Amino acid sequence: MPVDRPDPADDPDEPGHRRRPDDPQIPDAAPPLPLDQANRVTVHHANRAEVEQVYAAHQQSARGDAPIVTADADPPSDSRDEALASLRAAWEQHQDRYPERERAIPQTHTDGSWSSGEARRLTPEQNSEAAKACSDIHDEGERIVLPAMRQIEAADPNRGLVGLERRLKGEDRLKEKISDALRGRPGLTPTQALNIVPDPVRFTFTYSPDRYADGVLADVERLKEIGLEEVKLKNLWSDEQYKGINSQWRRPETGLRVEVQFHTPASLEAKELTHRAYERIRNTDTSPTERNELEAFQRRVNAQLDTPPGIAEIPDFPEK
């Protein structure tokens, strides 16, 4: 069962999983499509090829093999390539100034308690409850949610799911999140914390910029049609540290939370480029000075992004 690992930790933003040959066929969703079946398949394949190109470039650039490129309907340009190269160089310089520190290793102790570093701890009872919940979440995510999301994906060949290999939050990451919540929110019980973790199961759609706004609105409706309850939707395109739309959903039958993120290829690329910076920002050992520089880096990366048209038509839920 694909589960994320603690490193890199939390985001479903790693290079995109592509459907495996033995994956089950996806039934078409109910709404009629503007293309005939043959054209749908052709367009879908073309779209997937474009997105795969983006992720292949990410993987190469992450290894230092090649510069980042952009793709999809947001064609690469010399200026954008130069900007990305400059940002990658800036990050490398940051790593030179602030070398990577040893990462905390999550571990379960002989008494059944759990810890990750000095600050994150769960009692044996909390650890046991979290482990059981994680198992249940993964089972429901795979059996129920994944097929439904693939059905939604099949409804529109012009965009797709990416990062599917990270659709299930790893057990240690779930425990870290619960521990952080319990430390910051006195009075919250472990069960309550477990119940409101927004992303134990998470998916990411990417759209070309010109189709983004309409595509997000259509997929929000599709998510409702498959029976998910909308809990929150945050349009973060006006923010400085992160751009995109993140939404939280709940299965009314069990209360399972599902996160769905909506990105353009460029905003997803920005998220990936800043992932390590974010990991450092939320590390208790990071100095205030470095944290300032990390936030400045995130601002700089996100300032490069063009806002897709029609973003203002996508309100937060609940509306502010």
Next chain:
Amino acid sequence: MTQTITYYAIIDEFSSRDRPGGVLRRVVDGSGQVDEAFSPDLTWEFSPLLYAAERGDTMFEFVPITEDEAAQIVARIRETAEPTE
């Protein structure tokens, strides 16, 4: 060295704007910034929660509040943790 502290009420499904579940402060000075939440141990300790929210995490809402409002939340947390005899 000038220090700026911004306080935030932490709100979730089990709390409300009228009765926030917790309080977080962002301390910015000449050397940089750090976020601290008032913890169940009744101390201010580092918290990644607001950074996560700024990254799109939807677990908690953070509403800017005054220092007096923050002090009221801290007092309530203390009372809950240390009931008067």
